[in-house]
Amino acid sequence: MNQPLPRILASSTVEHQLRQIVDNSSAVIYVKDLQGHLQLVNRAFEELFGRSAAEVVGHTDHELFPSAEADVLRANDRRVAELGQALEFEEQVELAGGQRTYLSTKVPLFDDHGKVIAVCGMSTDITARKRWEEALRHIAMGVSAVSGEAVFNEIVRYLGRSLGADIVVIAHLVGDRVKRLRTVALYFDGQLRDNITYRLTGTPCERVIEQGFQFVGRDARVRFPDDPFIKEFNLDSYSGYPLFATDGRPIGLISISSRGTLESPELTEALLKVFSVRAAAEIQSGEAEASYRAIFDSSEDAIFVHDLHSGVLVDVNPKACAAYGYRYEEMLGLTIDDFSAGYRPYTGEDAAGWLARARDGELQRFEWHRRNRDGSLHWDEVVLKRTTIGGVERILGITREISQRKAAEQALRASEQQYRAIVSTALDCIISTDGDGRVLAFNPSAEQCFGYRREQAIGQPLAELILPERHKEKMRSGFQAYLAGWRLMNGRRVEVQLRRANGEEFTAELTVSAVDNPDGLQFIGYLRDITELKHAEEQRAALAQQLRQAQRMEAIGHLTGGVAHDFNNLLTGMLGYTVMAQELAEQLPDPRLNHYLTRVQRSAEKARDLIQQMLTFSRGSRGQPQPVALAERIGGFIKLVEASLPSSVEIDTRLPVDLPPVLVDPVQLEQVLMNLCINARDAMSGVGQLRIAVGVQAMQRGICASCRQPFGGQYVVLSVSDSGPGIEAAVCEHMFEPFFSTKASGQGSGMGLSLVHGIVHEYSGHIHVASRLGEGSTFQIFLPALAEGTPCAAEVGEQQVAAHAEPLRGRVAVVDDEPMVAEFMADRLADWGLQVRHFGDAEQACAMLCADPYAWDLVILDQSMPRLTGLQVARRLLVLRADLPIVLYSGFSDQLSEGQVQAEGLRALLRKPVDQVQLHRLLRQLLSESRD
Numbered sequence: 001m002n003q004p005l006p007r008i009l010a011s012s013t014v015e016h017q018l019r020q021i022v023d024n025s026s027a028v029i030y031v032k033d034l035q036g037h038l039q040l041v042n043r044a045f046e047e048l049f050g051r052s053a054a055e056v057v058g059h060t061d062h063e064l065f066p067s068a069e070a071d072v073l074r075a076n077d078r079r080v081a082e083l084g085q086a087l088e089f090e091e092q093v094e095l096a097g098g099q100r101t102y103l104s105t106k107v108p109l110f111d112d113h114g115k116v117i118a119v120c121g122m123s124t125d126i127t128a129r130k131r132w133e134e135a136l137r138h139i140a141m142g143v144s145a146v147s148g149e150a151v152f153n154e155i156v157r158y159l160g161r162s163l164g165a166d167i168v169v170i171a172h173l174v175g176d177r178v179k180r181l182r183t184v185a186l187y188f189d190g191q192l193r194d195n196i197t198y199r200l201t202g203t204p205c206e207r208v209i210e211q212g213f214q215f216v217g218r219d220a221r222v223r224f225p226d227d228p229f230i231k232e233f234n235l236d237s238y239s240g241y242p243l244f245a246t247d248g249r250p251i252g253l254i255s256i257s258s259r260g261t262l263e264s265p266e267l268t269e270a271l272l273k274v275f276s277v278r279a280a281a282e283i284q285s286g287e288a289e290a291s292y293r294a295i296f297d298s299s300e301d302a303i304f305v306h307d308l309h310s311g312v313l314v315d316v317n318p319k320a321c322a323a324y325g326y327r328y329e330e331m332l333g334l335t336i337d338d339f340s341a342g343y344r345p346y347t348g349e350d351a352a353g354w355l356a357r358a359r360d361g362e363l364q365r366f367e368w369h370r371r372n373r374d375g376s377l378h379w380d381e382v383v384l385k386r387t388t389i390g391g392v393e394r395i396l397g398i399t400r401e402i403s404q405r406k407a408a409e410q411a412l413r414a415s416e417q418q419y420r421a422i423v424s425t426a427l428d429c430i431i432s433t434d435g436d437g438r439v440l441a442f443n444p445s446a447e448q449c450f451g452y453r454r455e456q457a458i459g460q461p462l463a464e465l466i467l468p469e470r471h472k473e474k475m476r477s478g479f480q481a482y483l484a485g486w487r488l489m490n491g492r493r494v495e496v497q498l499r500r501a502n503g504e505e506f507t508a509e510l511t512v513s514a515v516d517n518p519d520g521l522q523f524i525g526y527l528r529d530i531t532e533l534k535h536a537e538e539q540r541a542a543l544a545q546q547l548r549q550a551q552r553m554e555a556i557g558h559l560t561g562g563v564a565h566d567f568n569n570l571l572t573g574m575l576g577y578t579v580m581a582q583e584l585a586e587q588l589p590d591p592r593l594n595h596y597l598t599r600v601q602r603s604a605e606k607a608r609d610l611i612q613q614m615l616t617f618s619r620g621s622r623g624q625p626q627p628v629a630l631a632e633r634i635g636g637f638i639k640l641v642e643a644s645l646p647s648s649v650e651i652d653t654r655l656p657v658d659l660p661p662v663l664v665d666p667v668q669l670e671q672v673l674m675n676l677c678i679n680a681r682d683a684m685s686g687v688g689q690l691r692i693a694v695g696v697q698a699m700q701r702g703i704c705a706s707c708r709q710p711f712g713g714q715y716v717v718l719s720v721s722d723s724g725p726g727i728e729a730a731v732c733e734h735m736f737e738p739f740f741s742t743k744a745s746g747q748g749s750g751m752g753l754s755l756v757h758g759i760v761h762e763y764s765g766h767i768h769v770a771s772r773l774g775e776g777s778t779f780q781i782f783l784p785a786l787a788e789g790t791p792c793a794a795e796v797g798e799q800q801v802a803a804h805a806e807p808l809r810g811r812v813a814v815v816d817d818e819p820m821v822a823e824f825m826a827d828r829l830a831d832w833g834l835q836v837r838h839f840g841d842a843e844q845a846c847a848m849l850c851a852d853p854y855a856w857d858l859v860i861l862d863q864s865m866p867r868l869t870g871l872q873v874a875r876r877l878l879v880l881r882a883d884l885p886i887v888l889y890s891g892f893s894d895q896l897s898e899g900q901v902q903a904e905g906l907r908a909l910l911r912k913p914v915d916q917v918q919l920h921r922l923l924r925q926l927l928s929e930s931r932d
Contacts, residue, residue: 028102028123031109034081036060036074039118048095069093077119080106084116091123100127128267151282152185153192155254155275160187163268165256167233170279172243172252173209181205181252184283202226208240208253213272215239215265220257229257237262241272243280254279302380304397305389311336311355314394323401325373341369341377358384358395367402379406429527433462435520449529451501462525468499495530506531577824579916625663625763627792630716630783631655631694637670638692641677646686654693661792662716662783668759675752676720676779683724683777691721696785704766706736706757711766715782722778727771736767756781807833808920810857810927814838815845815873817865821912825860832920842868846876853881858926863890871896871904878905885926889914 022029022042031040037060041053049056049064061070069092076089086107092099102123109118156168167188171181174197183195200206204224208214216223216238220230229235239262240255254276262268296303302320304313316331324331324339336355337348344350346369358364364384371377380399387396429449432441442457450457450466457465493511500506511526635655642651673692680690697717703710727735736757756779760767764784771777812834816822819840826838839845842865849859859877861870874886888901889910901909908922 025122026124028125029121030123031118031120032077033118034116036062036077050096065093076104076106077121080108080119081116084108090126100125101130102126128264151278155279156185156187156192159254159256159271159275160190162271163256163262164260165258165262167229167235167257169255169257170243170252171205171255172283173250179209184252184279198229203229204238205240205253205255208242208255209250213239213241213269215262215268217262217265233257234259236260239265239268239272241269241276243276243283245280245284251280251283302399302401304399306355306395306397308359308386308393308395311352311395320399323372323378323399324370339370341371346370354382354384355395358386361386367406368399370399379403428529429525431457431462431525431527433523433525435523437462437523439465440522441524446527449500449527450498466498466500468497468505498527507534577827624665626666627661627786627790628664628666628669629657629659629661629792630669630718631657631659632792633666633669634673634692634694634718637673641674641692645677645681645690648687649681649684650689652689652691654691654695656694659694659696659716660785660788661790662763663786664763664783665759668762672756672759672781673718673720675756676781679752680720680722680724680777683727684722685724688723690723691719693719693721695719697782699782702766702768702782705732705769706753706767707761709766711782714785715765716785718781718783720779720781721776723776726773726775727769727777728773732769732771806924808923808927809833811835811837811855812923813845813849813856813859815842815849815860815865815870816840816862817842818862821862825914828916828919829923832923834923842866842870842873846873849873850876850880853877853884856884858885858887858923860887860889863888863896871901871906874904874906885929887922887926 022040025042026044028044028048029040029042030038030045033039038057041056045056046052056064061073064070065073073091073093076087076091080087086105089104089106091102091104093102103126104121104123106119106121108116109120111117152170156170159165159168165187168185169183169187170185171183174180174182179200180197181200182197186193186195200209202224204214204216204220204227218237220227220236220238221234224230224238230238235257237258237260238255239257240253242250243252243254245251254272256262256268256272296317299317299319302323303317304320305315306312307314313332313334316328318328321328321331326334335348336351340347340351351368354364354366364382366382368380368382369377370380379402381402383398385396387394389396429446430441430443431439431446433439439457439460439462442452442454444454446452446457447454452465493509496508496510497505498508507530509528509530513524513526515522515524632655635653638651638653645651677690677692684690695717696714698714699712701710701712736753757767760781760783766782768780768782769777770780808829812829814822814825814829814836816825816838817840822838822840826836829836839848846868849856859874861873863870870888870890874888877884877886882905886906887908887910888896888906889912890896891912896909898909907926910919910922
């Protein structure tokens, strides 16, 4: 800006500062003299016209703009100069980019004497805002003129035209499990199309529903490759806005798509948001109308819809047609007189008065005598209310027949005093007697409860009918006491033992009220059979006991499982290093060393077996169930049992072979039998009779002695009975808990019955214990019976595995956060010829292994590690190298099975302490496959 400021400005000492402000303003600023010649322009002016200040200063608007536009600009300048005050104008000018709209503020400039010498203008481009306002005006004009489903069609048309979209969709959510969208309007390439239903998954619509407004101006095909619409119609841009219900939940969306680029996300969001409010309102209005119609048609009350002014029926529900005996079309053609009883105050004229008061906004509630098509008269309770239905003011009438109630009220008025007493304290059975105890009233509930007909009871002494013989004398004395002080005892509730006509006794709750009539005292007894209530209370107490037992067993199970996990880690190193030491000891001349190491190994194996029992109890160790013929399996195992018992114990077996099989792990079944037999031996102090039997039993309802849950069904039952002293009740409460024992210190681990509990419940079985002091005990194991004819697995003898002397080759990584286990695994694998590296930190190991997964021939992972589990590490490795052999091992995990691990892509799952023969065999197989 190199031209001088007008004199009025140039005289200012801040000319330099003013020039900086003017030049750096985003608004277009200019000064014209009174003849319309430009005297000053800023940089924004120069950039807008693409011409320098020197090229435009001295020129008029008619030299820069079309004549019509220049005339308007010149007239606005003159008006400011004539009035001598600032004014604001909307001015339109034609530029190279098309017509633009500016908001111009023009102010007069004065000389030292107060005379106007120039006009200064500051113009701001409001073209975009005007476009928004024009689009919103179109919305208001177009959409407000329609209603119902036509609204949706108008909205998609306006959106398509306003935003230049190829596809416009309004859709609402449908489906429960799999969310889908059902369109209510579909605009495609300038035409309305048939509605469709499509799935949300993988589409930008899914993000709209979950996250709100979305705008993808370009590259929609790249961002959403799985969207069938984007792929099929070659769409490159997308934008959507959710539709919200009045309670804030999303119920659908409105979206636009284009094969080209979408511009102006602000304008797009504003338009979609405005449209979404109307679309959501229409969708909810449609849902409300459907709900209204469903309620209207299914109501058990008769509903009438009257015209607000004439009272003519415009709609009735099916219940009204059925109650009045007319068809729907007939009802709409009748007047109120046709439904009236015909006498005052139940005439058409009276009805018109009720309708008029309802039209004035007063809620009307009254009783009405109406006439049906067949001429019969009925009593109705009527409610009239002015309301809006479908946007139209109506009078809604709801009627409910009360003919039976009216008849009952008339009958009860004859004995109002008795009626009030009954209403105030009525229970199930109502029996009334006179002052001598003879029955005056015997209601139907009493007939059903006691088994006497009313005719049999009336006039009879109540005590003779319903009291057990042993209580009659007590009743007589109590009745006399009641007579003496009945005013104080009136309404008191007591529990009594009563008798039915068939002699059955039951407990009842009794309340007696007395009415002092002129003819003497009359007693009204209210009885309620509480037999089921008593039974329910007993069941509740039993269930509470079951819950406490289940919680106790669950807590103990978690404790033992955690302890077992830590011990298995310790035993892995102990057993592993012992075996390795034995291999070295075989090369030394000292036989005692090998003997000592064998003792160490046996002690560690006993500890392993104890841990296995703990895992079985806590459900951390799973068996291998298979159909088993119980009698045959036990018959083969009984010799081992006999070898474990002294000859002073006589064994009696009953093992029929024609029994259905059961689904168990045979080895665990033998553990159950062995533990029960050893407990029986100890209970008899080594002298007595032991009975082992197998049979079939259909249990209706039993209670498990260990889990305290009820059970029933068809079971094969294994029974172990002894002739010992029996079990005390206090011991029965805790004997299935781990480490609970009545034996002397050092004579038992206390894990025997907890092991039995774990195994039996693993296979959906239950335990029953019968014991009486001095008469012995019987443990019954209930296992669900399989269908007869189910093939049973043949017994397989133990296979001896050859020593793993063959060396192995390959690079193996071991990841275990337990240092002793990790070091042992590294030593053992290295001893077998493998190149081993072990890691104690799962995250560090994962980073290093993922950096070069092809550097390893095999990876062994511990499952339970901080921050990352073994399975999580394996998943990351397999993404980078799917063929990498990975073995998972764990001290305790009730969440993993061999099948689950293999389904994840791992090769095997091992349990701690690791079986070294099994591990050597597995490594040899996997490394051999890897080399092939």
